[in-house]
Amino acid sequence: MRKIKIWTESEIEFLKANYQTLSFEEIAKSLNRTVKSVTGKCHLLGLRKRNKQPRYTEEEIKILISNQGMTINEVSKLLNNRSISSIDYKIKELGLNYNIRTKQSIEGNIVKCSKCQNNKEFNSDNFYVDKNLLICKKCLVKIVFINKLKRKGILLDFNKLLDTYTPEEWVEFILKGNIKKYPQSYITKEILIRMLRYVVNIKLNRTVREEIIKTTRNEIKKYALNSHISNHFNGWYEAISTTFSELEIKPFELFETPKGYWLNKSHADEYMIWLVGYLINNNNIQNIEKELPQYLSHTYLRDIKQNKAIDCLHLYKHYKSMYEWMSTLYPNLNFNQKDFSTYVSNDGKTELDSLEEKYIYDFILENFPNITLIATGRKRKNNTYFNDKYNESYSPDFKIIDENKKVRCIIEYFGFYNLKNEHHVFKDYIEKADRKTDYFNNLEDIYFIDLYPIDLNNNFEGVRNKLMPFLLSS
Numbered sequence: 001m002r003k004i005k006i007w008t009e010s011e012i013e014f015l016k017a018n019y020q021t022l023s024f025e026e027i028a029k030s031l032n033r034t035v036k037s038v039t040g041k042c043h044l045l046g047l048r049k050r051n052k053q054p055r056y057t058e059e060e061i062k063i064l065i066s067n068q069g070m071t072i073n074e075v076s077k078l079l080n081n082r083s084i085s086s087i088d089y090k091i092k093e094l095g096l097n098y099n100i101r102t103k104q105s106i107e108g109n110i111v112k113c114s115k116c117q118n119n120k121e122f123n124s125d126n127f128y129v130d131k132n133l134l135i136c137k138k139c140l141v142k143i144v145f146i147n148k149l150k151r152k153g154i155l156l157d158f159n160k161l162l163d164t165y166t167p168e169e170w171v172e173f174i175l176k177g178n179i180k181k182y183p184q185s186y187i188t189k190e191i192l193i194r195m196l197r198y199v200v201n202i203k204l205n206r207t208v209r210e211e212i213i214k215t216t217r218n219e220i221k222k223y224a225l226n227s228h229i230s231n232h233f234n235g236w237y238e239a240i241s242t243t244f245s246e247l248e249i250k251p252f253e254l255f256e257t258p259k260g261y262w263l264n265k266s267h268a269d270e271y272m273i274w275l276v277g278y279l280i281n282n283n284n285i286q287n288i289e290k291e292l293p294q295y296l297s298h299t300y301l302r303d304i305k306q307n308k309a310i311d312c313l314h315l316y317k318h319y320k321s322m323y324e325w326m327s328t329l330y331p332n333l334n335f336n337q338k339d340f341s342t343y344v345s346n347d348g349k350t351e352l353d354s355l356e357e358k359y360i361y362d363f364i365l366e367n368f369p370n371i372t373l374i375a376t377g378r379k380r381k382n383n384t385y386f387n388d389k390y391n392e393s394y395s396p397d398f399k400i401i402d403e404n405k406k407v408r409c410i411i412e413y414f415g416f417y418n419l420k421n422e423h424h425v426f427k428d429y430i431e432k433a434d435r436k437t438d439y440f441n442n443l444e445d446i447y448f449i450d451l452y453p454i455d456l457n458n459n460f461e462g463v464r465n466k467l468m469p470f471l472l473s474s
């Protein structure tokens, strides 16, 4: 069955206001209706287009404006091909006066604005005196503005102007492409908050806390709000946490934490206290001292996407270990270091620093059984190399030794090597990694292999490919 879209009051109003000036196609587009529906409605309402006359040119309008005081008959002589009725219509539309007044007669007088009906002195503060226009400057500015938006399919009420529409409706105008940015000075902090709520709740369909906190600045790009967020808020966190103040969002819950956030140890601590509460509630932990440590393992934290805890230890180095962190935060609890998971190789003989290092270690041991691989891991002190040039010492993750216990190869895993991350902690890490690589590459008689997360892909393809040249050369 064909759906009949009932005409709303505002659509009819729009039609009546525009049928003379816009084409049926333009009206249909503005109202999201078919041309047939528009022409049919015009017929029903008895709206008939005047004889098709070309639009008035700027030149013609200038003539109309500068010859007020003449009769219409007189001015029609200056405008070829214009009918009296067309000129009559146009001068009314422009608010021009062709009967009694002339420049001389009205200057200094009190004049009623033909638009707002206010009485004002006819001077250049209130009117465009030289053009002899009887619409006050204030009204004219509004009319120009209204016409500008009318061309974009946005019909403003003269008395409400931008308030004709709700903030939500303005967001829709952006989405539909009527406008590319919001009208200047429209967006206050309050309006911005309403728009953000609308975008997140309705447009992104995120209504529950866990969903809302995932929202990133990038995702709301197409709603043209980002520059306004910069104007009214100090960063994305402030914007989202103010908009959804009832949720009491913490910075660390966001997908994008504020810049430099994790460098601050107290932020890391605040987060950890939150995380501990989260773990206790979610896992129904009864004996905190015994049970909690196992949930604070790298594997589990990665699984529940709480990698920040791991970063705080390995990247930002706020604490040496999870045990130290927990003992500092909860001095009244008696944690046992043994309960915090360490990574033990599959053969049960070696402790490793991280899960990835365990994977690499196990892979090499299983696939290259002739190699004597030593994970330096927790025995850092006896395995340091000193770089004089930069005055820093390194302890590589793995060494391969020969039958005389001589070091033949050094393997380093750069787990946080991420060129895309602009954060200076990552930059520092990368710079140090590069110095380290340079140093090891220049050690005589030692083959150096640098590994990155990508080398673990495809069943350790990269690890295999980087090890082969060493094996062939030895």
Ligand SMILES: [Zn+2]
Pocket (backbone or CB within 6 Å): 113, 114, 115, 116, 117, 118, 135, 136, 137, 138, 139, 140
């Ligand atoms: Zn006025």
